[in-house]
Amino acid sequence: MDECVLKIEQLEKRFGSLEVLKGIDLEIHKGEVVCIIGASGSGKSTLLRCINLLEETDAGHIWFDGKDLMDLSVDLNALRQKIGMVFQSFNLFNNKNVLDNCTLAPMTVRRISRSQAEETAVRNLTTVGLKDFIYADSTRLSGGQKQRVAIARALCMEPEIMLFDEPTSALDPEIVGEVLDVMKDLAAQGMTMVVVTHEMAFAKEVSDRVVFMDQGVILEQGNPKEIFVNPKNERTREFLARYLEDRQA
């Protein structure tokens, strides 16, 4: 667990005059599942999107695979291959069917043969339980199915780390479970995962570490039991209390 896969140093991000991230330091170790929690607008999603530079950052360093992503000369596309990302709105390629969604990037980026790409795709689609849907139109799946395809698509690039940007927020409560189950399996297989989520139960159960963010800074991080049972920070306590209230209501 000691090998550091991703290291973020003093990351800053501004949207115009609005400071979204105010100097974030975070280390992600190999095989670790880190859940980032916090109120909306606290910068969780932005942090995640900054990790693979979907958002250009303003200052700081992101060390991945021995290279600094902030270095302008670095081959971003090569590094992004190893960072899988799953979006809140799925973002499946609308013009492709399920199988092609999964084979497109391996074939164009890693230049592997179609047969090999399809083999990997079918294997990953089977893992997420969508073996029967490989030729389905990606626009005609349910949200839960779409998100599972998105996970399989990311897995097809054989990433070293997976980023999940509120993967269940666009799903209705009944099918949140099917996506979370896939993620649990993935965690059990030892995948390094960073998950931005509002699913506290998931964070509590699956994660090795919980990071609480508020207004662009990491206020508290640690073992999920510590954070959930005995939060040290006043703001964390407030946030979790409100969350628990909602749950009981």
Add this chain to the structure above:
Amino acid sequence: MNATAKGNFITRDHPYVFLGGSLIALLGLSLLNGPSTPYSFLTDNVPGLLCRLVFWAFLAISVVALIFKLVYKKYYRSCVMCRQPMLKISRWASYLVVLACVLALIDRGLLQLIYTVQTAMEATSNPQGFFPSMVYMSLKGKDMLLTGIWTTVRLALLGTAIAFVLAIFMVFLRIQEPDKRDNDLVRFLKWIASRFARFYIFIIRGTPMMVQALVFYYFGFNLFKRTGMTVTEINHVWSFFVSGLCTVSLNSTAYLTEVLRGGIQAVDRGQTEAARSLGMSNWQSMIKVVFPQAVKNSIPAIGNEFIINIKDSSVLSVIGVMDLMYATKSVSGIYFRSLEIYCVAALLYLILTWLSSLLLQYLGKKLDTPVKGIPSSN
């Protein structure tokens, strides 16, 4: 109305029969009083007189009903004209009126039309009447008009197709945006590309196509002249049609570029982000993911551009392209009648655009897998 009243407006007994029936009767009468042709079977013979009788009789009954209404006002509905046997009789009488009117329509409409066309075909000089003259000129100038239609269709079809190919190229120039990860040369080239496309669109959209046609034509003409070619040789290479086609294509390129750019912008940003997150380059995600969706978004607008080209190619007649407009002008010049033949041209353009839009609708339905409009069931 009473409870026994059933059926619709036509099969029901009601006082409006008088109003409707007499309007139809008046129409029939006016038709029968119009000019007749040798083909007419409803003249001053027995069937013709019978029809007139039907019309006049029905009008007479209606006038009586009207008088009753004016006299009795409130009690009109319960007077003799509005009671059961009378209403029933007048309803059946109104059917007779409709039948007579249909006969009159066939006689004075359809047969009249056939007769006009036939006389116009046999006529040796342009007939006086508006419609006969339209028919006469379209028949005499048939070959020219057909060539014109064919040229117009070719201009629109080829022009839009070439423009589409050029617009694909142009839109890639247009959407280039310097990125801070590019080196200086790439950044400069991207800047130039985007600027060039914008400038091109600015020029083309800001000038009339008629002016463009003349500029292109004379520009090409002078260019070839400098190479020492004779006018005949130039006309062979840089013909009116070729230069006209260039004008349509280059003109549509500007508009289609904007159409495609709109199509690209309409594709959800998430599509690009997903592609980039998988390690695909900007170019790869554009080619494999965004652009196919953008073209699909743009199909209706591309079809619209085709229809616009059918109509707007008419301005090419100024340089002498033998399109429908030029053909019409020529026919008008030969027979010294303008309004009639321009109405024919309008009608022909209308038919062309109407048929195209039907065709495009059909193609659109064929191409459209129901992607949009069906929400996901999450």
